[in-house]
Amino acid sequence: MATGLESNMTWLNKKLKADQNFDVVYRVIHVGGKNACIYFIDGFCKDELMQKLLQQFMGITAEDMPKDAHEMSKSFVPYVEVDLKDSWEEILYSLMSGVFALFVDGFDKCILIDSRTYPSRGVEEPEKDKVLRGSKDGFVETIVFNTALIRRRIRSTELVMEMMHAGKSSKTDIVLCYMDNRVDHAFLEKIRDRIKHIQVDALTMNQESLAECLYDRKWYNPFPKFKFTERPDTASAQVLEGNIIILVDNSPSVLIMPTSIFDVVEEADDYYFPPITGTYLRLSRFIIAVLTYLMTPTFLLLMKNPYLIPRGFEFIMVRDTVNIPLIWQFLILELAIDGLRLAAVNTPNMLSTPLSVMAALVLGEFSVNSGWFNSEVMLYMAFVAIANYTQSSYELGYALKFMRILNLILTAVFGIWGYVGGIILCILFMFTNRTVSNQSYVYPLFPFNAKQLAKRLFRLRLPGALDPVRKEKK
Known part of the structure; x- marks a missing residue:
């Protein structure tokens, strides 16, 4: 990206088709005597937080205005998740994911503030994976909520949540979840490499599209190659056994690998009773x-x-x-x-x-x-x-x-x-x-x-x- 605000806005407005997309919102403001512009996707940002951030930015005086984006992100952005990017590819990915973007005239980096929130339902018990006894929560379509449900059950520093992406157009978020001291690292590297080299336009059917990309041989064999579950307790138990859990954004179920016929038949009720x-x-x-x-x-x-x-x-x-x-x-x-x-x-x-x-x-x-x-x-x-x-x-x-x-x-x-x-x-x-x-x-x-x-x-x-x-x- 360039340091001039006008050139950045011209390129970005053309790329985002800001005049055609009603939900792509941008606004020019003054920050410390300099022109600045904010970009965000309507519906992904929290209104109350946006208002407080704008008050903070507009309250910066010319005397207090920092010299570069790094100093400003450290001292003048009152938020936890802040990042700096100068690559248009990374900026566009973050912006289309719902991240709030701030461009300041003269700064060579964009300030990204992860204040997004996704529409989601409650974590009620899944309709299919019900149990007679045990926890009554379930995965939802928001991947951050799902990782938190697993973190709540496994409070270990060995638990790894590795973020990846797939799909040329969709750029779907994929999380590899595993215990670093228990997983088969050779198998983990194999799965990681396959996800990196997936050549699809979009994961239209979420975890099923990913499953077909990960396992493309013997399609005529009807027996399941993966186990799907919508229960956080089942997923956590599999992680503790050394298996890999794959979470896909927009999907309330996760993939468990590797899976045998005995894994498929097992259910949570087996362990909630004597x-x-x-x-x-x-x-x-x-x-x-x-x-x-x-x-x-x-x-x-x-x-x-x-x-x-x-x-x-x-x-x-x-x-x-x-x-x-x-x-x-x-x-x-x-x-x-x-x-x-x-x-x-x-x-x-x-x-x-x-x-x-x-x-x-x-x-x-x-x-x-x-x-x-x-x-x-x-x-x-x-x-x-x-x-x-x-x-x-x-x-x-x-x-x-x-x-x-x-x-x-x-x-x-x-x-x-x-x-x-x-x-x-x-x-x-x-x-x-x-x-x-x-x-x-x-x-x-x-x-x-x-x-x-x-x-x-x-x-x-x-x-x-x-x-x-x-x-x-x-």
């Missing part, structure tokens, strides 16, 4: 996840091969007339359930209850009475639809759904060999999947580690849980 209860909840979630995958393909296999039905379970046979082949009933209901889910997302709250009752009646009793579906098929698909919500990961739910549909089709075409082949394909998809750090997706199952596997399957007593009184007695 070990035996937490173990029961975790194992229940594992078993139900397996049942959601096997329930309908197994039923279809038994209906095609009645001799495989164990003695005493003959009642599971379809008694009514089958007007539509069972495979088509299952596939239609798989699509219908997703249709209802999408409809529920876009339904106004005041209409959600009556429309839910109507959908239950139409798709339940009426569809069976009309002959489109058999009651047994409706029962098993209802279990699958409800059981999908026992774990919080949407990505894992849809991965199991895709594997289940594949198994249904293979079972309908090839019978028992198709059923076995579908299970083998599902296992192969899991075992050949890799984490972002290129580690095994099913560790500690493969490579096998009995101690770590027990820790993953069972909610063990937390380290250091023994109180000092009992230690002294020992």
Whole structure:
């Protein structure tokens, strides 16, 4: 930038299109006998603070006026976050991010005052990641608030919040959060390098756009490569375990890396209850996840091969007339359930209850009475639809759904060999999947580690849980 105010204003007004953008505000003032100009984005700056700063600047006399921007920022700017920049690229980035900019005639640097405030909602509990017991706060769309929620839980000097940017047009703020003494530094450097070399115009879908840039191989494998969470307590626990948390501005969820299948299934409720209860909840979630995958393909296999039905379970046979082949009933209901889910997302709250009752009646009793579906098929698909919500990961739910549909089709075409082949394909998809750090997706199952596997399957007593009184007695 130049030292002359007029040349700086001419260049900046043209660059910012100040005459066209109503929210780009600039005003010429007098500071200590010199002309000065302030620039800011309307809606990002605090009005009360702006008024106090203007009073301070206009109150500077010619005798007290400092000689350069450095002296002025140190002695005459009554604010905490103040910076000096002489690069137009850095000045424009700060200004478009909401930072207050002051240009003074004769100064070779711009004074940047970070007095911005972003519109935001409260840190209430997320709708998806709810817990029966524990903290009820959640991440929001403002990245500074999110980092503060983690800092509140980890008061350690080893906690690092590293700011980065991505997107040619959006210049989206990205924060790498990790414990410096616990993180894998080779993996950290790998992630840092990937973010630096992201060649995209904008992260339009926030963390999902970033995730696709960080992991671009094996896109056809539906099992999730990342774990997303909107809970600060979950994110903090992962940081303390040595993982990396990535926060993206404008997103209320964070990415956890690296992530295995066991990490995805874990939930905060496992640790907010005693070990035996937490173990029961975790194992229940594992078993139900397996049942959601096997329930309908197994039923279809038994209906095609009645001799495989164990003695005493003959009642599971379809008694009514089958007007539509069972495979088509299952596939239609798989699509219908997703249709209802999408409809529920876009339904106004005041209409959600009556429309839910109507959908239950139409798709339940009426569809069976009309002959489109058999009651047994409706029962098993209802279990699958409800059981999908026992774990919080949407990505894992849809991965199991895709594997289940594949198994249904293979079972309908090839019978028992198709059923076995579908299970083998599902296992192969899991075992050949890799984490972002290129580690095994099913560790500690493969490579096998009995101690770590027990820790993953069972909610063990937390380290250091023994109180000092009992230690002294020992």
